[in-house]
Amino acid sequence: MRFHAIDGSKPKMTPQSSFMIIAPLDVRRTDELRSLLVSMNSAPGNANPKNEIIPFGRLEDLHFARLVILEDQTLDDITTAYGLPRRSYPTYLAFLGDFDGDTNRFLKELVAQAGNGLRQIFSFCEDFQPDCDLLSWMKNHEQRPATMYVNWAGRTMRQIREEDALRNGLEACLQNNASVFVGKSPREIRDTLKEFVRSETIAGRLRLTMPGQMPLTWRIRNLLHLVGVPLVLLFFTPLFILYLPFFAFQLRRREKRDMEIAPRVDSVHAEKLADLEDRDVTNQFSALGSLKPGPFRRWTLVFFLWLVQYTTRHIYNRGHLARVPSIHFARWVFLDNKKRLIFCSNYDGSLESYMDDFINKVAFGLNLVFSNGIGYPKTDWLVFHGAKDEQKFKYFIRRHELPTEVWYNGHPGLTNFDLQRNRRVRQGIERQSMTDAEIREWLELF
């Protein structure tokens, strides 16, 4: 079923952006930082929206945010698997979030709302000077993702809030008038609901803002990317074809040799992670790992993340990443000169169902990216097997997962399905005309 905006024109919207500020910690003070972070929570791992350090709730355009200490538990793997010396990396503090609109504007707003708290947090970072300009320090420590996924491009927090209020209002109206609606035709019911929305809107209790204009520069850049990437690929096709046999040879040689490191997860670590989860219908996931050594894996990963970025930007931006509908936002970010990768996501349901989705629905996609990481369950031809080795994959995932000290969800209790359903509820109210069948289908949304 297709819906159209009220004025018949193509809907316009605000793009979602992300920030990730990352800086090395003074490791002697990690515990102190951890207790500061814990003080921001109302339940383990779950931020109090009104906490004094960063009052997330005041940032109206913020969908999700988190603070994670990137303590890598798997640095010995390179020695185990490849006999190479352990590399030492700084322990970073990462502060990241997903929001509507322009990054500069958002960071300014963040500094205005939480300047003192941010200074307090960043004072645990090695190179933070108390008298520095906070905004430029943050910008200097920004790390852009290699790939970014947004469940529904253009869906703003304002839209989410308004449509949730609309649905709740309609639900209450249906409930309070259940006896009145008995025997009414779907069309009559819809007319009554439309009238309800009209009067509620006039009374100022409901509001449905028309989506804002997508910036022109954004549209131009997007178009260039849409056309540019296939052109680049096309241009290099002859080279790719020539290189393919070598690639296959290099890949297979490694796939046969690479060691799996997926032991049973330490129970203390697993319990700590589980303690933070399932306090909301949505959960967070943060994982960190090292790439397999050498340029082959590094450039394979760079290439495929670049391809995935194309699909998430232009194809998978309408409610599902391949077959997975449960992810709100996700990102893949390179660290330390592309020697390590961090993956962060926000997803509906529990970790067990999230991993179930990974294994049963998008194992090929997971393999494509994560098989370039040390210890990943054995893949064949980059996409086969790997995650399909269910238990090893789950152990691998859990082992690389980091406890997310502070996590904020701007719309607790609302899954991606809910958001999409609410949008359809709204469309059914705003549309000028609908057939009886369409109205019946629309009523099924309640």
Place this chain on the structure above:
Amino acid sequence: MPVNAIDYSDVQGLVRFGFGGMTECCFYLVNIKDVLAARSWLASAPITTAVEMKPIPSTALQVALTRAGLETLGVPGKTIAGFAPEFVSGMTGEESRSRRLGDVGANSPTCWQWGYGKKTPHLLVMIYANEGLLKQWEMSVKGNLWDAAFQVLERLPTSHLGAVEPFGFVDGISQPKIDWERKRSVSGDQLDYSNLVALGEFLLGYPNEYGKYTDRPLIVPADDASDLLTAEDHADKKDLCRNGTYLVMRQLQQDVRGFWQFLDKATDSNPEARQKLGEAMVGRAMNGAPLLPLSNNPIAGVGPDDQDRDYNQFTYQGDDAGTRCPVGAHIRRANPRNADFPQPVRGLISHLIRILGFGRKDIRDDLMAPTRFHRILRRGREYGDFLAPKEALEPAPPDDPEHGLHFICLNSNISRQFEFVQSAWIMSTKFDGLTEESDPLIGNREPVRGCPFSNAFSVPRESGLRRRVTGLPQFVFVRGGAYFFLPSVRALRYFAKVGA
């Protein structure tokens, strides 16, 4: 013996049979008082095996152990650490587990009769007998070592209510069929719902639905382990868990009066509507008939007998909106009967398109996990007297006796099977796109952050607008529970001597 054949004499009978003819049954939850006596008792316990016997025996005995039980018997810590993490931690071992299982609020383990803290049993001893034979069999099973060996925490009696559970609905009629012959191929996507499930889902030591051997402790052959079978996937190791499985037990108290009185109120005391609403909540008619027409196509693992077909030859394909069987109905939550893809996939191109996430037909497509990885084998028994729906409408007399179910299920991966079904499907307020609901029968009605209500139940209607029943009270209360290991006969004998 052919390579693939299962040694039934090594498997406890409960995996293969429900002992349905043995209508008398009781469960002992015991702690080990004297290890030596307990070992001797275990060494000679007359365990009923999965061997098919003619005539059918009139009594049966099964024994399962918790982690604490294994520890007390002297099983090495290193071995125990190789069991499933959920088993090692226990049903009440972590607050996060209780949260996922819905064991919060009135279901909180701190309110349980058993299974929490000091009331965590070491052993579960399950005693079954034909009518009139239980007392005698109980005596015989205990023998003269019992009193010295064990301290009884609970003796849980059960009752035989015919084919129904305490609310009055025919129960226990839908079970996965175990692929004992190991003929099922699990490679690639399964495009049709199958009720035939890989042996490894219900018995450790065999390939599961992923074609893999579920993680379990394998031990280096030593003298005391010499009788154990060799691991199929590691020829140099002994497989302690082969032919064993995990047994999940939960005592579920059912508020039969509360259930029928709520239905009565919600339907203005119209007996027909009352029953209909109850049936919508369960997802089957009271006599067990499905609410959907039977499918014309056979389903693997359903039948061949007519009764099984009449009960189970159906899926929810074509009833996406739930107008025939509500989406939130208990049996639809517990087993959504789907395949690896939400819509039928025919042909290579269509397959590829679906793998990439295109060709979606409904906004609820792919919300649900494929069923075949989340099946459990149920072996529960009811307790308390039967209270007919009509009687249940009467106010409760003082000292109204308890009714309920000793829920028992078998699975080889507790987190992927029992816990997943319980948390992602039964307790979830967001199951298949629902809102403000939890399982209409066994949901706990507890709020989740951002979802203050989980006490509604929607009955979709052809006209488009559903009927929404609100304010469902809690009908089922968890009174106890634990994760057990149901060992093979060989493993049980090994446990009887391992620490000696």
